Amino acid sequence: MDTSAIPAHRPTTTSRAQRRTARAHRWRRDTTELAAVFTACAVADLVANVVVHGHDGPVLLLGSAAALLVTAVCHVWWAHRHPHPPTAPDPGAPPGEAEVTGPLRDFEQTALWRVRTTVPDSPGSLARVSTALAGLGVNIVSMQAHPLPDATVDEFLVRAPRTLARTELAAALAAAGGRDIWTDPADAHDLVDVPTHVLALATRTALDAAELPVALRQLFGRCAIRQYPGAGRQAAAGVDGHVMRLPAPSGDLIELTRPQLPFTPTEFARAQALVELDSLLGPRVPKVEDRLSLRAGTDLTVRRADADDKAAALAMHHRCSKEALRRRYHGPVNDADRYLDHLLDPRHGQTLAVETTERRIVALAHLMWDDDSAEVALLVEDDWQRRGLGVDLLRRMAALALEGGVRTVYAVTHASNTGLISTMRKLGAPLDYQVEEGTLVITAHLTEAAERLPAPWPAGPGR
Numbered sequence: 001m002d003t004s005a006i007p008a009h010r011p012t013t014t015s016r017a018q019r020r021t022a023r024a025h026r027w028r029r030d031t032t033e034l035a036a037v038f039t040a041c042a043v044a045d046l047v048a049n050v051v052v053h054g055h056d057g058p059v060l061l062l063g064s065a066a067a068l069l070v071t072a073v074c075h076v077w078w079a080h081r082h083p084h085p086p087t088a089p090d091p092g093a094p095p096g097e098a099e100v101t102g103p104l105r106d107f108e109q110t111a112l113w114r115v116r117t118t119v120p121d122s123p124g125s126l127a128r129v130s131t132a133l134a135g136l137g138v139n140i141v142s143m144q145a146h147p148l149p150d151a152t153v154d155e156f157l158v159r160a161p162r163t164l165a166r167t168e169l170a171a172a173l174a175a176a177g178g179r180d181i182w183t184d185p186a187d188a189h190d191l192v193d194v195p196t197h198v199l200a201l202a203t204r205t206a207l208d209a210a211e212l213p214v215a216l217r218q219l220f221g222r223c224a225i226r227q228y229p230g231a232g233r234q235a236a237a238g239v240d241g242h243v244m245r246l247p248a249p250s251g252d253l254i255e256l257t258r259p260q261l262p263f264t265p266t267e268f269a270r271a272q273a274l275v276e277l278d279s280l281l282g283p284r285v286p287k288v289e290d291r292l293s294l295r296a297g298t299d300l301t302v303r304r305a306d307a308d309d310k311a312a313a314l315a316m317h318h319r320c321s322k323e324a325l326r327r328r329y330h331g332p333v334n335d336a337d338r339y340l341d342h343l344l345d346p347r348h349g350q351t352l353a354v355e356t357t358e359r360r361i362v363a364l365a366h367l368m369w370d371d372d373s374a375e376v377a378l379l380v381e382d383d384w385q386r387r388g389l390g391v392d393l394l395r396r397m398a399a400l401a402l403e404g405g406v407r408t409v410y411a412v413t414h415a416s417n418t419g420l421i422s423t424m425r426k427l428g429a430p431l432d433y434q435v436e437e438g439t440l441v442i443t444a445h446l447t448e449a450a451e452r453l454p455a456p457w458p459a460g461p462g463r
Contacts, residue, residue: 019281029199033085036379058196063144065207068156069399083196095461097124107129109161109162110162110163111160111161111162111186113156113158113160113169114152114155114184114186115152115156116155116181116182116183118178118179118180118347120151121147122442127176129154129176129177129178129396131158132173133158133173136168137164137436138160138161140158141157141191142157142191142194143157146264146265146266147265153180153264180403186222198270201218201274202215202273202277207286208284208285208286208346208352209283209347212274212275213227213369214277215274216254216256216271217404219267219274220267221258221260222260223258224257225257225369226255229251233247233251235253241262242257244268244271246268246272246275247287248278250269264397278347283306283307285305285306287304288304289301289303290458292377300355300356300389301355302353303352303353304350305353306346307342307345307448309344309378311339312361313351313361314337316364317337319382324380324382324385325357325379327413327417327420328378328379330412330413330414342435349362349368349374350366352360353365354364354384362380362383362389363379363384363389363390365377365378365393365397367397367400373410373443374404374410375408378423385419391423393424394423394427395427395453398427398449398453402450402453406446408444412437413440414439415435415439421442429448429449430445431443431445432445
């Protein structure tokens with residue numbers, strides 16, 4: 001494994017023209033210095049003869065000292081007014097010459113890969129894999145082992161030449177005795193070591209109960225996460241190939257599915273530790289808020305909501321029209337109130353509330369995790385509609401989704417809900433529309449709109 005550090009600067013390369021110029025400059029300087037030495041010797045001899053044989057010797061010595069002093073002062077002044085220019089930067093290779101090479105250029109010609117392979121649990125198996133990678137010019141950046149009963153799953157983060165194809169990488173691992181080989185392009189975010197990454201995810205989970213699904217997804221990559229209320233007591237915890245089941249102490253069952261890569265017992269232990277931490281801390285929501293100023297001059301506050309806001313949310317429901325509730329909940333209006341217990345539980349997602357200075361809630365927005373996507377939903381009290389609240393809340397939810405590693409959000413509504421359609425378009429993201437039996441699903445792809453989305457909160461949750 002190559003552990004040499006990359007130099008901070010590229011070594012300087014001097015062109016032929018620069019070398020010729022330097023040689024000419026040294027020749028002129030040496031000639032000038034020799035001429036100055038000969039002149040000084042002649043002048044010294046002349047002065048000595050005059051002092052010895054003349055009547056004005058002391059006067060000439062004093063005059064020479066004064067002249068030398070004036071010359072030194074003039075030299076210092078000239079050097080101060082005309083300093084030597086700094087060394088010019090390397091202009092690169094002239095046309096027709098070889099390109100500049102070095103560690104930095106070599107670094108730029110590589111790519112990061114995440115590689116996982118199963119090898120026999122026997123001496124020398126890891127050495128054979130490492131030798132195969134070294135033969136392709138692949139440098140192992142980090143490595144972790146997942147023990148199995150009769151084998152070991154080795155997971156590598158490697159830096160390989162950009163010209164190396166995925167099939168060549170997999171073939172070399174197979175020739176070294178690896179099986180169940182999986183490769184995936186990586187980026188700079190994967191350079192964080194696993195213990196540091198797990199601790200960071202545990203910190204986020206400790207600050208916000210809604211972060212648990214996000215933490216699990218970031219820990220295991222692309223996977224589907226479902227939570228089944230009350231099913232945890234009957235299900236057995238453990239790993240079954242591509243499925244991981246995690247009974248929570250609350251009685252729920254959390255099920256993770258990763259079709260492209262089976263789970264390992266080591267990964268199950270990490271996930272179980274996060275779930276136990278979440279259950280131990282209980283429901284929690286960070287105290288974050290922001291001020292909103294509408295065109296009419298009314299000051300509003302947007303913040304995270306939790307179960308303590310149920311009474312205020314019910315009061316808002318009773319002030320909303322039946323049409324507003326029907327568009328939001330897609331069912332009987334009388335059933336709207338019973339959804340609040342689920343929506344205000346931070347373990348299922350994040351809820352934003354907009355309230356007036358009198359602490360009256362006038363709008364609710366929900367971001368609910370759903371596999372590798374998230375559902376967004378809005379309810380704005382009738383008297384506060386068409387004032388920009390929906391657009392602001394939707395943009396905040398999109399930013400929160402991106403912050404959690406979710407790249408797509410979708411909204412489910414009636415095909416006649418032109419207000420929500422217009423609000424989704426104002427995200428500035430590509431939209432997909434799917435209509436089935438009068439139900440409209442609008443999916444927004446947030447990656448292209450990421451730079452235009454504001455930060456969800458002025459300082460971020462828990463900071």
